[in-house]
Amino acid sequence: MALIDVQDLIKRFDGKEVLKGVTMSLSEGQSKVVMGASGCGKSTLLKCLNLLVSPTSGRIIFKGEDITRPDMDIHRLRQDIGFVFQHFALYTHLTVEENITLGLRKIKKMKTAAAREKAAFELERVGMIEHRNKYPAHLSGGQKQRAAIVRALAMDPAVLFLDEPTSALDPQMSREVVTVINKLYLDNITMLCVTHDPFLAKYISDSIVFMHEGVVVAEDVAERLFYEHEDPRVRQFYLSVIDHR
Amino acid sequence: MDAFVQDLIHYSPQILAGLKNTLLLMAIMSVTGIAGGIGLFYLSLAQNRFLRRGTERFISFFIGTPLLVHLFLMYYGLPPLGIRLSAFAVAVIGFTINVSAYNARYLMTAYNGLDKTQIEAARAQGFRFFQIFRLIILPQALRLSVPSLTNQVIQNLKDTSVAFLIQYPDFFAQMQEIASTNFQFFKTYVAAGLVYLALVSVIVAAARRLERKVALPGLETLGRA
Numbered sequence: 001m002a003l004i005d006v007q008d009l010i011k012r013f014d015g016k017e018v019l020k021g022v023t024m025s026l027s028e029g030q031s032k033v034v035m036g037a038s039g040c041g042k043s044t045l046l047k048c049l050n051l052l053v054s055p056t057s058g059r060i061i062f063k064g065e066d067i068t069r070p071d072m073d074i075h076r077l078r079q080d081i082g083f084v085f086q087h088f089a090l091y092t093h094l095t096v097e098e099n100i101t102l103g104l105r106k107i108k109k110m111k112t113a114a115a116r117e118k119a120a121f122e123l124e125r126v127g128m129i130e131h132r133n134k135y136p137a138h139l140s141g142g143q144k145q146r147a148a149i150v151r152a153l154a155m156d157p158a159v160l161f162l163d164e165p166t167s168a169l170d171p172q173m174s175r176e177v178v179t180v181i182n183k184l185y186l187d188n189i190t191m192l193c194v195t196h197d198p199f200l201a202k203y204i205s206d207s208i209v210f211m212h213e214g215v216v217v218a219e220d221v222a223e224r225l226f227y228e229h230e231d232p233r234v235r236q237f238y239l240s241v242i243d244h245r
Numbered sequence: 246m247d248a249f250v251q252d253l254i255h256y257s258p259q260i261l262a263g264l265k266n267t268l269l270l271m272a273i274m275s276v277t278g279i280a281g282g283i284g285l286f287y288l289s290l291a292q293n294r295f296l297r298r299g300t301e302r303f304i305s306f307f308i309g310t311p312l313l314v315h316l317f318l319m320y321y322g323l324p325p326l327g328i329r330l331s332a333f334a335v336a337v338i339g340f341t342i343n344v345s346a347y348n349a350r351y352l353m354t355a356y357n358g359l360d361k362t363q364i365e366a367a368r369a370q371g372f373r374f375f376q377i378f379r380l381i382i383l384p385q386a387l388r389l390s391v392p393s394l395t396n397q398v399i400q401n402l403k404d405t406s407v408a409f410l411i412q413y414p415d416f417f418a419q420m421q422e423i424a425s426t427n428f429q430f431f432k433t434y435v436a437a438g439l440v441y442l443a444l445v446s447v448i449v450a451a452a453r454r455l456e457r458k459v460a461l462p463g464l465e466t467l468g469r470a
Contacts, residue, residue, distance in 0.1 A: 052369055079371035089366035093385050093461055102380060103370045137463020148366075155370065 001064065003028045003159060003190060004049060009058035011044055018044045020214035021058070026159065031191040033201040036211035037237060042194045045211070046161050049192070050081040063158065079107055082152030086164040088144040090136040096123070096147045097132040100154045108155065122150045126180045142173030146180055153184075160184070162193040166200050178203055198226065198241055210234050249432045256423050263419030264440070270333075270415065271402045274340035278401065279394065281341055282348025286386070287378055289353060300349075307346035313407055315339045320411040332413040340404065347397055348390075355389035356382060388459045395452030399445050406441075416440065 002025035011019040018041045026032055034042045047053040049060060051067065051074045060067050067077055090099050097119050104115035123129045126146045136144055145165055152160055165181065166174040178200050184191065185204040195201055201208055202222040210218040210225060210233075218225060218234050226238045253260065288300040307315070316339045319330060330338070359382070367377045387394075409418035417437060424433035 050369060052365065075371045075373055077371075078369055081369070083366065083369035085362055085366055085369075087360075087362050089360075089362035091363050091367075091381055092360065092463065093388065103372070106376060106380065107371050135462030137461075151370075 002026060002061070003030075003063060004192070005059075005061040006045075006049070007059040007061070009045070009048060009060065010056045011041070011048055011053065012056045018214055019048065019055070019058075022211070022214070022216055024209055024216055024219070026190065026192055028158075028190055029188045031185050031189070031193070031204055031206050032209055033205040033207075034192065034194045034209045034211060035196065035198075035201060035237070038196075040211045041214040042211050043163055046163050046192065046194050050078050050083060050161065052083075079155060080158045082155060082157035082160040084145070084148050084152050084160065084162045084165050087168050088136070088141075088148045090144055090148055090151070092136050095133050095135055096128065096139070096150075099136070099147060100151045103151065103155050118154055119150070122154045123147075125153075125183075126150055140173060141169045142176035145169065145173075145177045149177075149180060149184075153189075159190040159192060162191065162195070164195055165193065166195065166197050174200075196241055198222075198238060202226075210237070249427070249429050252423060252427050252429070253436065256419070259419050259422070260416065263414060263416035266414055267402070267405045267416040268444075270336055270340070270405045270408060270413070271398070273337055274344050274401050274405075275398045277337070277341040278344025278348050278397070281345025282352060282394075283383065283387075285345055285349035286352040286356070286383075289349060290356070290378065290382070292374065304346045304349050307342055308350065312339065312343045312404065313410065315343065316407065316411050332408070332411045335411055336405075336408045336413050340401070340408075344397060344401060347400075348394060351390045351393035351397070352386045354393070355386040358389060359385055385461060388461050391452070391456050391459055395448070395455065398452070399448050402444055402448065403441060 004026040006022055006024050009019050009022040010017065020041075022041070022045055024032075034045065036042050044053055048055045049062075051072070055068055058068070062077065063080070066072075090096075091102065094102060097116065100119040100122065101112070101115035104110045104118055105112060108115075110118070119132070120129060123132055126149060128143065128146050128150060131139060131143055131147070136147070139147065145168075149160075149162075149165070162181065166177050169177060174197070178197075181191070181193070181200065182203045191204065193200070193204060205222060207219055207221050208225050209216055210231075212233050218229055218231055220229060225234060227235075229235060285300055285304055288296055289304070291297050291300070316335055319335045319339055320332065323330065363381055364377055367381050372380070405415050406417035408415050409421060412418075420433050420437040424430045427433070
């Protein structure tokens with residue numbers, strides 16, 4: 001059974017249809033990347049899936065439960081979905097460790113010592129342990145994004161959503177983050193990532209979902225999608241992002 | 246010894262009692278003003294549109310009308326309606342509402358400067374709005390507003406002198422009484438001004454220390470090059 005099953009998802013903003021009936025699924029242990037040109041609706045799709053944005057219609061089944069029903073406990077749902085943002089979104093008044101332990105203490109109700117231990121374990125995993133007492137303002141972009149990934153992972157979510165995790169980074173820092181996400185991929189963490197970066201897409205995905213103007217037009221493994229796909233929009237998109245690298 | 250200095254010594258118990266009343270009023274309204282300001286700030290972020298708008302109008306009304314009008318309204322306007330409040334109660338209530346409105350505005354300004362993706366991240370993590378306010382928004386808004394909030398404390402101290410107009414026996418009321426007794430208006434008011442200046446200097450020094458201590462990481466004031 002799929003962990004997430006999206007059926008005919010539609011989202012309108014002020015009459016403008018951004019998602020025009022998206023259907024896709026994600027299984028446990030699977031990692032998918034959503035690609036497509038700017039404005040195709042991929043970030044909106046991600047935000048609809050944890051109800052940061054309310055879908056206009058359609059169904060989202062998460063762990064066998066329809067999360068679009070009106071009485072859904074959205075706070076409980078969100079605790080099960082890790083979310084990594086393009087611009088890191090770390091809490092600027094807290095240290096790296098406090099960023100990670102805040103959710104553990106206040107949402108998961110863990111004791112401070114246990115939360116710190118959990119944070120240390122996860123920071124070690126991404127090579128950030130020596131930065132645990134630093135504030136976000138004193139970290140590089142790559143370090144910030146790694147800290148944000150740890151903050152999301154530490155909550156032991158069922159799935160990790162990544163919204164353009166490398167697009168605010170320079171190539172070197174981007175590689176640093178790709179390495180970390182690739183490690184998660186190899187550890188079979190369930191992931192759904194939105195990106196423009198074909199390098200990231202290739203190294204962290206079992207398959208790539210290609211969106212165009214609010215609908216899914218293709219889904220395949222990276223090699224076939226980038227080089228052999230019959231849809232010219234897909235090949236054209238790939239060539240355009242490769243040109244900009 | 247100068248007759249004026251002798252007067253000050255003679256009236257010193259009265260002056261000190263006034264000073265105590267002034268500092269008490271300032272301390273109370275500074276604390277209640279922060280608490281009220283935080284409350285109004287919270288309401289002005291409420292998800293309910295009507296509550297948000299109502300709070301904004303409340304703040305605008307109390308910032309847009311003179312404090313003295315509120316004090317007179319409560320002290321002289323309410324008794325005919327059967328509500329009689331002491332000068333102290335009127336001063337505390339009037340100043341609290343006024344200072345709360347200003348403090349809420351300072352916090353709102355600081356909030357507007359915050360990186361809002363943090364709030365989205367907190368929502369995505371599963372925090373409830375009150376938790377986001379208490380754990381993410383308020384600590385940062387308060388720290389960013391320290392210069393404005395401490396300036397407001399200075400303003401509070403100076404504004405206490407208005408309370409003598411509703412018969413509150415504050416420091417300035419005592420000095421006014423001394424002046425009308427010895428007719429040394431110039432010297433008495435200069436002495437009063439100097440006392441206010443000394444008190445303000447103490448607050449300013451404490452405020453600057455606090456500002457340095459609680460500055461948000463990455464927003465610390467740089468030293469000289």
